[in-house]
Structure formats: C-alpha cells, structure tokens
Amino acid sequence: MAGRGTVKAHTGFNANNDAETLFKAMKGLGTDEATILKLLTSRSNAQRQQIKAAYKTLHGKDLVSDLKSELGGKFETLIVALMETPVMFDVTSLRHAIKGAGTDEKVLIEILASRTQAEIREIIKVYKQEYEHNLEEDVAGETSGHFKRMLVILLQASRQQGVQEATIQSDAQALFNAGEKKFGTDEDQFITILGNRSPEHLRRVFDAFKKLSGFEIEQSIERETSGGLQHVLLAVVKCARSVPAYFAECLYKSLKGAGTDDATLIRIMVSRSEIDLLDIRAAFRKSFATSLHKMIQNDTSGDYCKTLLLLCGGDDA
Structure with a gap:
C-alpha cells in the first residue's frame, strides 16, 4: 500500500527555511493562514517534525504553541493534528x-x-x-x-499470519453455528474468529460463510449482535475486506446529514494522508457516486476547508 498517500515528502526541503516562513507568517499584525496551510500540507509528517525542531532552535519557541495561539477553531485542531507524529x-x-x-x-x-x-x-x-x-x-x-x-x-495484535486452508470451512461453520443456526448468539465464537484470523483468511471465511448460509457475514452480525460489539465486529469485517473502503464509509458518514462530524473527518484525513488516501478517494467515488473532494467542499468552509482539500489532493468527479 506504500505510496498511496496524497501527501508526499517535499523535494528540495529545507527545515530552516520552512521554519522562517512559518515564523514570518505569524509575526506582527494578523496571521498569514494561507502560507501556513499551504506549507504544512505540502510536507510529509517526518519533514514537519524537522520543521518543529528547526523552529525551536532558531526562535527558542515551540511551533505548536505558536500555531495554537495564532489560529482558532477547527482549522487550529486540524493544523495541530498535522504536527503530531x-x-x-x-x-x-x-x-x-x-x-x-x-x-x-x-x-x-x-x-x-x-x-x-x-x-x-x-x-x-x-x-x-x-x-x-x-x-x-x-x-x-x-x-x-x-x-x-x-x-x-x-x-x-497477535492475529494468525496468512491463510490457514485447513480451518476456512470450520471457521465458517463455527460462525454459522454461533449465529444463524442457534437460538441466541454465541458471541465468543464471533470474537475469537474475527479477532484472531488474518484479513486474507477472513475474506476466504466470509466467502465460505456466504455459501453455507446464503447471507453475507455483515447481515448476520447485524441480526445477531447489537451495540458496541456489533459496531466493532462490523468494523473488523469491513477492514478485512478493504481498509480504504472502510474509511471511505466513515468519511461519508462524517460528512452527510445535518452537521459535520469534524473529529472523525480530521482524524481520518490526517492519519491516512500519507498511507492510502488515494485508495480511500477511489473507494468513496465508487460507493457514493460523488467525490470526497466535493463533499468536503460542500460541508466545510474557510481555511479549514482549504486545508482539508489540499490533504484530499484532488477531485475524482
């Protein structure tokens, strides 16, 4: 999955120059937000850490504290998140x-x-x-x-590695017996199998489960469990099938409806920007017939919106 991020290391990077640029953007009257957001979204996280160190060396001040005192609201939250490892x-x-x-x-x-x-x-x-x-x-x-x-x-964090051919059928049968076939649900079976098998193995089990029961495993989990357990089991299943598709769905939910779930939006955009945000964008377009870029544009505003769109890195309209 390497190289599927939207944010890449900046070539010709100079931490001291960047630290100076940020210092100037915050000095004096008014803050130059445009410079700050453009610079920080066009550097990798490792480079931002070097800028932080250079800023401290050059000015004896903490860059994040300065950013916090100059910025506000969701824009501040997003920029501060970008500065964390x-x-x-x-x-x-x-x-x-x-x-x-x-x-x-x-x-x-x-x-x-x-x-x-x-x-x-x-x-x-x-x-x-x-x-x-x-x-x-x-x-x-x-x-x-x-x-x-x-x-x-x-x-x-001790999932089995790879696919255990010998246990695909028995895992599928155990899940079937624990849910569809039983009066009441044997949650322990769901927890043990979904918590301990590799994603590749689980995908094979889900196929076998469907042949056995006529249902997708997600439908069975929705019928047989509830509350926090249901949510975590569904998340594990979705991540086993496709991590980018899982995040695309989380982002869609954070943006649709009245009011944006900014905490989730920021968390995913920041944490996936150097990992697989290109794949998340593609999955988003495929699942929701609109682009992530468009939804961010429609549901956020100001410097916060501009920063998110730069992290998004393009429109898949």
Missing part, C-alpha cells in the same frame, strides 16, 4: 476517547480495527511512555462485556 496522534486520540467525559467508542473501534499489528504494538508502547499507563487496562476499565473482550483481543 502519526503514532502520537493515535495515542492522544485513544487517550481522549478513554479519559474524556464518557467513553468515545467510535474512536476506539476505528483505530483498533484498522491499524496493522505493528502499528498497534507501537501505539501500546508510546501510550505507556506518554501516560505511564497500560492501554489495555485503560480500555478494559472503561468498557464491558463482549465489547471489552473484542477490544482486548485487538490490542493483543
């Missing part, structure tokens, strides 16, 4: 989801269902360094029941 952005998102008022299940599900095993292990490590807390314990302390069990399994 990818892992720190995930870590702080999870921390707020657990420690804010009430648990934000949507954030826990979105991050834990979509990140690779290596990314999850890195998140756990950095969370521990940052907060001197164990992420698994924090998540377990704020959730309960089958939902908690599924999140804890995802946090183990």
Whole structure:
C-alpha cells in the first residue's frame, strides 16, 4: 500500500527555511493562514517534525504553541493534528476517547480495527511512555462485556499470519453455528474468529460463510449482535475486506446529514494522508457516486476547508 498517500515528502526541503516562513507568517499584525496551510500540507509528517525542531532552535519557541495561539477553531485542531507524529496522534486520540467525559467508542473501534499489528504494538508502547499507563487496562476499565473482550483481543495484535486452508470451512461453520443456526448468539465464537484470523483468511471465511448460509457475514452480525460489539465486529469485517473502503464509509458518514462530524473527518484525513488516501478517494467515488473532494467542499468552509482539500489532493468527479 506504500505510496498511496496524497501527501508526499517535499523535494528540495529545507527545515530552516520552512521554519522562517512559518515564523514570518505569524509575526506582527494578523496571521498569514494561507502560507501556513499551504506549507504544512505540502510536507510529509517526518519533514514537519524537522520543521518543529528547526523552529525551536532558531526562535527558542515551540511551533505548536505558536500555531495554537495564532489560529482558532477547527482549522487550529486540524493544523495541530498535522504536527503530531502519526503514532502520537493515535495515542492522544485513544487517550481522549478513554479519559474524556464518557467513553468515545467510535474512536476506539476505528483505530483498533484498522491499524496493522505493528502499528498497534507501537501505539501500546508510546501510550505507556506518554501516560505511564497500560492501554489495555485503560480500555478494559472503561468498557464491558463482549465489547471489552473484542477490544482486548485487538490490542493483543497477535492475529494468525496468512491463510490457514485447513480451518476456512470450520471457521465458517463455527460462525454459522454461533449465529444463524442457534437460538441466541454465541458471541465468543464471533470474537475469537474475527479477532484472531488474518484479513486474507477472513475474506476466504466470509466467502465460505456466504455459501453455507446464503447471507453475507455483515447481515448476520447485524441480526445477531447489537451495540458496541456489533459496531466493532462490523468494523473488523469491513477492514478485512478493504481498509480504504472502510474509511471511505466513515468519511461519508462524517460528512452527510445535518452537521459535520469534524473529529472523525480530521482524524481520518490526517492519519491516512500519507498511507492510502488515494485508495480511500477511489473507494468513496465508487460507493457514493460523488467525490470526497466535493463533499468536503460542500460541508466545510474557510481555511479549514482549504486545508482539508489540499490533504484530499484532488477531485475524482
């Protein structure tokens, strides 16, 4: 999936020059927002980290603090998010989801269902360094029941590798027996299989399940489960089928209807901008008969909108 991002490293990059440009954009009366947003969206995250260091060296000040004091609203939130390293952005998102008022299940599900095993292990490590807390314990302390069990399994980041030919049929049968065939649902089977098998293996199981039951696995999950457990199982299934299609759907939901879910919009646009945003855009166009670019344009405004459109990197009209 490498190279499917919309934001690329800037050639001829000079951290000191960029730091100076940003300093000038914030100095004196009024802030030059256009310069700030253009510069930061045309540098990779690694380059933004170098700019941050250069700014500190040249001016003895913290770039992010300066940006916060000059910018406001959703535009500020978006720019500050771009200045975090990818892992720190995930870590702080999870921390707020657990420690804010009430648990934000949507954030826990979105991050834990979509990140690779290596990314999850890195998140756990950095969370521990940052907060001197164990992420698994924090998540377990704020959730309960089958939902908690599924999140804890995802946090183990120990999915089997590859496809186990010998167990495709038996996995499909176990899912069928746990749901469609049974009075009441055996949630544990769903959790064990969906939490521990590789995406490639699960795609084969879903095909076998459909042959067996006549249903897509998503339909079965929707009928047999509810609440947080249903949401996390569906997210895992969708990510096993296609991570870009999963994010396209999350973005569509964040933009449609009355009021934009800006937190989700910012989180996905920032976290996927260097990974697979081109694929997300293509999946979006295919699923929703409109482009991500158009929806962002229609549902956001001002410098916030301009920054999102630059991250989006083009229109698939």
